[in-house]
Amino acid sequence: MTDAEHVTGHIDILLVEDNPGDVRLTELALEEVGISHDLQVVKDGKAAVERLRGSESDPGPDLVLLDLDLPRLHGTEVLEELKSDPELRRLPVIVLTSSTADADVRASYDRHANAYVEKPADVDDFVEVARQIERFWLSTVRLPP
Structure with a gap:
């Protein structure tokens, strides 16, 4: 089975990365x-929170990939905002950072990150991280509606 055949559906991802x-x-x-x-991309923490608190007609993403070192609002502050909001707290957030x-690991989990993944510098290793995210978060886990 190829990786493409392994994917069980379509996913909307918000990448918070500057x-x-x-x-x-x-x-x-x-x-x-x-x-x-x-894939939607926002380049700072404040824009991420604004995007996620957007309009009622926008269902929002299924998964957030969140860097920590962001302008305007640090990633841990974004986590605090999201996980304290009853409408957003179920949204899975994977911290994807070079730290x-x-x-940073403690601070992320203290603020209820669903996972903490260190960004590899090597392209092949980064692809493997994406493969692992796909296998677990998109094929194994049932995400909230």
Whole structure:
């Protein structure tokens, strides 16, 4: 079975990332794995919160990939905002960051991140991370409606 055949459906992803290189790397990895997706990108934490609290007619994403080191609102502050909002707290948030600091890991989980993943620098390793996200979050787990 190929990775593309393994995908069980379509997913809307919000990527909160201010580094254009990491945005492109994420796009390439998702395409390489064959995930059927729509990817929206916001470049700062405040824009992420505003996007997620958008209009009632917009169902929002199925999954958030969140960097920590963001302008205007740090990723941990974004987590606080989302997980304290009854309408947004069920939304799965994967912290996808280059930080290896134990304090960042603790702070993310203290604010109810669903997962903490360190961004690999190597393209092939990044594709493998996307493959693992697909296998677990899109094929194994049942996401909230």
